Amino acid sequence: MNEDFAPLLVAWQRQHGRHGLPWHGTRDPYRVWLSEIMLQQTQVATVRAYYLRFLARFPTVGELAAAPLDEVLALWAGLGYYSRARNLHACAQAVAALGGFPRTAAALAELPGIGPSTARAIAAFCFDERLSIFDGNVQRVLARLLAFDEDLSGTRAVRALWAQADALVPARAADMPAYTQGLMDLGAGLCTPRSPDCAACPVASLCQARAQGRVGELPRKTKKLKRGRRESWWLWLRREPDGALWLQQRAATGIWAGLWTLPLFDTEADLQAVVPGAVLEPLPQIQHALTHLDWCLHPRRAAWQGQAAPLPEGRWVAPADWPAYGMPAPLQKLLA
DNA sequence: AAATCGGGGTG
DNA sequence: CACCCAGATTT
DSSP: OTTTHHHHHHHHHHHHSOOOSTTOSOOOHHHHHHHHHHTTTOOHHHHHHHHHHHHHHOSSHHHHHHSOHHHHHHHHTTSSOTHHHHHHHHHHHHHHHHTSOOSSHHHHTTSTTOOHHHHHHHHHHHHOOOOOOOSHHHHHHHHHHTTOOSBTTSHHHHHHHHHHHHHTSOSSGGGHHHHHHHHHHIIIIISOSSSOOGGGOTTGGGOHHHHTTOGGGOSBOOOOOOOEEEEEEEEEEEEETTOOEEEEEOOSSSTTTTOEEOOEESSHHHHHHHSTTOOOEEOOOEEEEETTEEEEEEEEEEEEESSOOSSSSOEEEOGGGGGGSOOOHHHHHHHO
16 A cells, blocks of 8 residues: 555646646745645635736745735735735745745744645645645545544544555655645545545545445544624725725734724624714625634615714725725625 | 634535 | 635634
């Protein structure tokens, strides 16, 4: 098994794997790093356009490091997990100070936003380091390949499977990029969570879950995700006659960290208290799902006359300036 | 170990 | 609707 798996996967990747994505065909650690951060918990189709915009605006890590954080956040807006953007900027500055990216996974993992799996992806793609990535794809592919039936909700099981993953990497370091890409291509294209295409799998002959008829049961994960609920009222204050919007910047941590939004309130009474005389126009409520939260947003629109500030925090932003302000996805849709 | 942190794609 | 995605960080 340990000797047979990697050559089969590498050969399959070179012939049938993905090669045309914007971050493929390079070993530039800046480009690989940027793609890996964006791809954390985020699908390829979503990342593509963001990646191209980032690369066009910041062709080098130095230019990213020199940019204002607000501009990075504005470019990131809509992609989610905004601590990634903050860490991206901090990491770029650290790398610029170092004079370049470190060349080992261990050193890469010391940088902000680069965890153990991302560090190994960069090290494998750029520097041929013989260590395995361990993302969701790999957990699924290897749990099936090895019929690993421990519960991957626990750290013990994860460590055990990861150690097995490291034992499977190719003997030749030069094969690490194709191997690493192959693991992800296999997980994304064939060894999918539901209805995997075992008939097309290059390692079906080695797959122990398939031999045991247990592909559908693996990997095991008992961790139940339970979402809380929250309700908020959203004050859409529109200044007459120029249509400027009152926006507030979110705190540096928490939901939508660093982004700009309409003022949020826990109750409609709290919202009305800010604009005592105003007529509130109720707009259809918005259901917004976060990983740990079902959020029901109630937009209330009102007109505002004059230049005065309605709230102590925030500022008027004219429509022409909106693109420079990073807004969360539901607000982008609301304003569209 | 558990919680936090987005948004969209998928069956 | 639930589950997943080229996870990391904080508590």
